[in-house]
Structure formats: structure tokens, C-alpha cells
Amino acid sequence: MRILIVGGGTGGTILANNLARRLSAEIRSRKVHITMLSDSDKHMYQPGLLYVAFGQMTPDQLYRDQKSLLEQSVDFHVDPAVEFQIDKERVVTKSGETYDYDILVIATGSRIVPEQIPGMTEGAETFYTEESALKMFRKLRSIEEGTVAVVVGVPHKCPIAPVELIFSLHDYFKARGVRDKINIKYHYPIGRIHTIENVAKWAKPEFDRMGIEYETLFNVKEVDSENNIVRSEEGTETAYDMLIAIPPHSGMEVIEKSNLGAGGWIPTDRHQLTMNGHDNVYVLGDTTNLPVSKTGSAAHFEAEVVAENIASIIKIGTPVRDYDGKVYCFIETGHDSATHAMFDYKNPPDLKPSSRPMHWFKMAYNQMYWTSVRGLL
Amino acid sequence: MSDIKTIDARDTFCPGPLMELITYMKQADVGDVLELLSTDEGSGADVPEWVTKVGHELLSNEQIDGVWHIKIRKTK
Numbered sequence: 001m002r003i004l005i006v007g008g009g010t011g012g013t014i015l016a017n018n019l020a021r022r023l024s025a026e027i028r029s030r031k032v033h034i035t036m037l038s039d040s041d042k043h044m045y046q047p048g049l050l051y052v053a054f055g056q057m058t059p060d061q062l063y064r065d066q067k068s069l070l071e072q073s074v075d076f077h078v079d080p081a082v083e084f085q086i087d088k089e090r091v092v093t094k095s096g097e098t099y100d101y102d103i104l105v106i107a108t109g110s111r112i113v114p115e116q117i118p119g120m121t122e123g124a125e126t127f128y129t130e131e132s133a134l135k136m137f138r139k140l141r142s143i144e145e146g147t148v149a150v151v152v153g154v155p156h157k158c159p160i161a162p163v164e165l166i167f168s169l170h171d172y173f174k175a176r177g178v179r180d181k182i183n184i185k186y187h188y189p190i191g192r193i194h195t196i197e198n199v200a201k202w203a204k205p206e207f208d209r210m211g212i213e214y215e216t217l218f219n220v221k222e223v224d225s226e227n228n229i230v231r232s233e234e235g236t237e238t239a240y241d242m243l244i245a246i247p248p249h250s251g252m253e254v255i256e257k258s259n260l261g262a263g264g265w266i267p268t269d270r271h272q273l274t275m276n277g278h279d280n281v282y283v284l285g286d287t288t289n290l291p292v293s294k295t296g297s298a299a300h301f302e303a304e305v306v307a308e309n310i311a312s313i314i315k316i317g318t319p320v321r322d323y324d325g326k327v328y329c330f331i332e333t334g335h336d337s338a339t340h341a342m343f344d345y346k347n348p349p350d351l352k353p354s355s356r357p358m359h360w361f362k363m364a365y366n367q368m369y370w371t372s373v374r375g376l377l
Numbered sequence: 378m379s380d381i382k383t384i385d386a387r388d389t390f391c392p393g394p395l396m397e398l399i400t401y402m403k404q405a406d407v408g409d410v411l412e413l414l415s416t417d418e419g420s421g422a423d424v425p426e427w428v429t430k431v432g433h434e435l436l437s438n439e440q441i442d443g444v445w446h447i448k449i450r451k452t453k
């Protein structure tokens with residue numbers, strides 16, 4: 001049985017390690033072989049980018065060698081997929097190799113596509129890549145006064161990031177002693193300040209307390225970086241001195257090119273996490289088209305379900321679990337407090353007041369992530 | 378007329394039905410009709426509010442057995 005995992009990020013790594021342990025006897029007796037393909041020998045802890053953008057972490061702290069995170073029995077190759085031939089049950093890679101499989105797992109994640117919005121690449125800061133987070137930090141350090149506008153593209157990974165960003169901006173400018181000279185204006189695509197109703201209800205008085213201006217029903221149409229104006233699809237505009245964008249996202253190009261899903265989002269069964277119409281192809285994490293937050297936490301819970309099901313199919317011929325849409329998110333509410341939200345397909349999150357211990361727990365999790373992807377947590 | 382594309386946003390709190398609609402609207406061509414399915418009580422009002430504000434065409438909006446069925450034509 002050849003299991004091929006494409007993508008060595010959060011979902012792919014947790015899945016590979018979990019499977020390698022569940023199937024250790026089968027791997028030893030050569031009945032099962034697990035191969036992982038990724039496009040980098042490094043693994044990045046992406047949530048750390050928000051800290052990099054505020055000078056609280058340096059980029060080197062975000063990386064580990066991917067091989068060091070994997071069980072030894074996982075056959076790991078840095079050789080990105082360039083074509084998925086689902087009908088022939090094989091994947092072609094950049095080096096020209098062809099990998100045949102019995103079971104395929106796709107966990108290639110998502111990428112920012114600021115270029116889809118005219119002017120966004122040139123005109124806006126962001127923190128969704130290492131380079132941009134560093135650039136944003138330099139700008140945050142130097143701005144003395146004016147309007148800092150925040151805009152949010154759709155879809156985007158880490159849906160809580162826009163709110164966390166606001167809390168961090170407020171604390172950062174306060175610490176620099178310039179908060180009273182800087183107006184922070186938040187723009188959000190739908191009719192309230194966060195898509196989760198309970199988060200919106202909880203965040204609104206917090207925004208009011210911090211003196212954050214906000215405009216809802218604002219979908220970015222274009223950025224006029226010569227005149228420092230951002231315009232919305234809805235016909236409004238904001239003048240800014242510094243613009244920070246959560247850029248819109250797509251799935252990976254290879255997914256679209258191989259006709260697996262428009263926008264790089266693969267049509268996926270909500271509960272079994274199989275690609276629609278293909279029972280031996282599983283999809284994990286950001287690249288699914290599921291109406292589930294694009295978060296490491298969703299990728300983690302999905303990976304556990306897929307690992308258990310693949311292992312049980314091999315051992316007893318049938319899957320044993322359904323994914324219930326579970327997501328768990330820390331919400332940093334500034335530089336020394338945090339809260340959290342847990343929800344699934346049926347149950348909305350119930351937000352608790354933020355606290356210092358929750359912030360320390362998130363700080364600890366920033367390190368525990370490496371234990372978590374090894375499958376030990 | 379192009380086929381109707383159904384967006385199944387039932388039982389989602391995050392990203393939520395309107396965010397799902399905006400995502401698929403960006404992928405659609407002008408003239409396409411999208412049908413959004415939502416179990417969020419607020420969708421019956423939130424979605425038409427956005428559709429009207431941005432200038433797409435609301436074709437129908439009805440709740441059947443607890444599920445909102447909202448049809449929209451992309452106009453720009």
C-alpha cells in the first residue's frame with residue numbers, strides 16, 4: 001500500500017507522523033510505504049509572522065528542518081508536485097519523477113494573491129510572508145502620525161488575524177507613545193466587524209474602548225498608492241498614511257493547473273475529507289473548499305481524522321471517524337492578554353473574557369507547536 | 378444562461394455564509410447565477426444587504442425548512 005502525502009506543512013506533517021505510528025508494524029513488514037513530497041526542506045511556524053511584524057520574534061525562530069520533524073519511516077523528498085494525474089493515480093514532480101499511489105493526501109496549503117487587487121502589492125504592507133512582515137515592522141517603527149488603515153481580502157487564512165492585528169497595533173503605538181497621533185481604521189468585508197457573530201459582539205466594545213474607527217461592508221477593489229487611497233467594491237474610500245492588508249488567498253497553482261478545483265480549492269467531503277468523487281484521495285487544511293476556517297488548528301484536527309481513517313481502512317477495511325468541523329483558535333488581545341474560541345459545524349464559539357494566563361499559554365504554544373506537528377501533543 | 382452554482386454554506390460559523398459567497402462571487406463570471414444555502418438566521422437579511430450595496434442582482438431569497446436559499450446574479 002503506497003501512501004503519498006503532498007505538502008509538508010501543518011496538516012501534512014501531523015498526518016504523516018500520526019500514520020507512521022499507527023502503521024509502524026505494517027511499515028516494518030513492508031506492507032505500507034509512506035512518502036511525503038514538499039517544496040521546501042524547512043517548515044515554518046506561520047502564526048509567528050504576526051510577532052515578526054511587531055518585532056517580538058525574529059524570522060530564524062520560525063523555522064525547523066522538515067526532516068527533523070518527521071518519523072524516520074516517512075520517506076521525505078523535497079520535490080514539489082507539478083501535476084496531479086488523479087485518473088492515473090500518480091503525481092509528477094519538478095525533478096521529473098513520477099509517484100504512483102494507492103492513497104493520496106493533498107495538503108499543499110494556500111498562498112497570498114495581493115496581485116488580484118490592483119495596487120495592493122505596491123501600496124499595502126502585510127505580514128503573511130517573512131519578507132513582508134519584516135518590511136511592515138520597519139514601517140511600524142517609523143510612522144509617527146496619521147491614519148493606519150487595515151483592509152481584509154477574501155478568502156484569507158487565519159480569520160482571527162484582522163482582529164489580533166488591531167489589538168497589537170493599539171498596544172504597539174501606545175508603547176511607542178504615538179497612539180494619540182495615530183488613527184487606526186479597520187475595514188471588514190461583511191456587515192459586522194468579524195465573521196463569527198460572537199467574536200464581533202465581543203470585539204465591538206473592545207474596539208470602542210481602544211478608539212478604533214471601523215467601516216463594515218468594505219471589500220477592497222483597488223489601492224491607489226500614488227494618492228494613498230483605498231477604494232471598496234461598495235463605492236467608499238479611505239485615505240491612509242499606512243495601509244496594512246490581509247491579502248486575498250488562493251490555493252496552489254498546481255491544484256488549479258491539474259483541474260482539481262477552481263481557485264486552487266479542492267471540492268472535499270465535509271466529514272470524510274475525501275476529494276469529491278475520489279475515495280482514495282484525501283484533502284487537508286487550507287486547500288479544501290470546506291466552509292471551515294483556514295487555520296493550523298483545522299488542519300491539525302482534520303489530519304487526526306484522516307490518519308485514523310486511513311489506518312483503519314488498512315487494518316479493518318473501513319473508515320471509523322467523521323470530521324465534525326472542529327477549530328480551536330487563540331485570540332491575542334494585545335501584547336499581554338488573550339482569549340480563545342472553539343467551534344465546530346454545529347456549535348458556535350462562546351467567548352470568554354481575555355486574560356494574562358491565556359496569553360502565556362499562547363506563548364507556550366508557540367514553542368509547543370513543534371511537539372504538536374511531531375504528533376506528540 | 379450559465380448553470381446555477383450552489384454554494385453549500387450550511388453549518389458554518391467561520392468563514393460564514395457571506396464570506397463564502399464573496400469568495401465564489403470573485404471566481405464567477407458576469408451573468409453567472411449563484412445560489413447560497415445557509416442555516417445562519419441572519420443570512421436572510423445580511424446577504425441581500427451586501428448584494429444590494431455592491432450592486433449585484435438579488436433574484437430570490439427564501440427560507441425552506443430552516444435553510445436560506447438565496448439566488449444572486451453577478452452583474453459586474
Ligand SMILES: Cc1cc2nc3c(=O)[nH]c(=O)nc-3n(C[C@H](O)[C@H](O)[C@H](O)COP(=O)(O)OP(=O)(O)OC[C@H]3O[C@@H](n4cnc5c(N)ncnc54)[C@H](O)[C@@H]3O)c2cc1C
Nearest residue numbers: 007008009010011038046047080081109285286295296297
Ligand atoms: C500570519 C499568520 C498567522 C496565523 N495564525 C494562526 C493561528 O493563530 N492559529 C492557527 O490555527 N492558524 C494560524 N495561521 C494559519 C495556519 O498557518 C495555516 O492555516 C496552516 O499552516 C494550514 O496548514 P496546511 O497544512 O493546510 O498548509 P501549510 O501549513 O501552509 O503547508 C503547505 C505545505 O505544502 C507545501 N507545498 C506547497 N506547494 C507544494 C507542491 N506543489 N508540492 C509539494 N508541496 C507543496 C508547502 O511547502 C508547505 O509545506 C496563520 C497563518 C499566518 C500566515
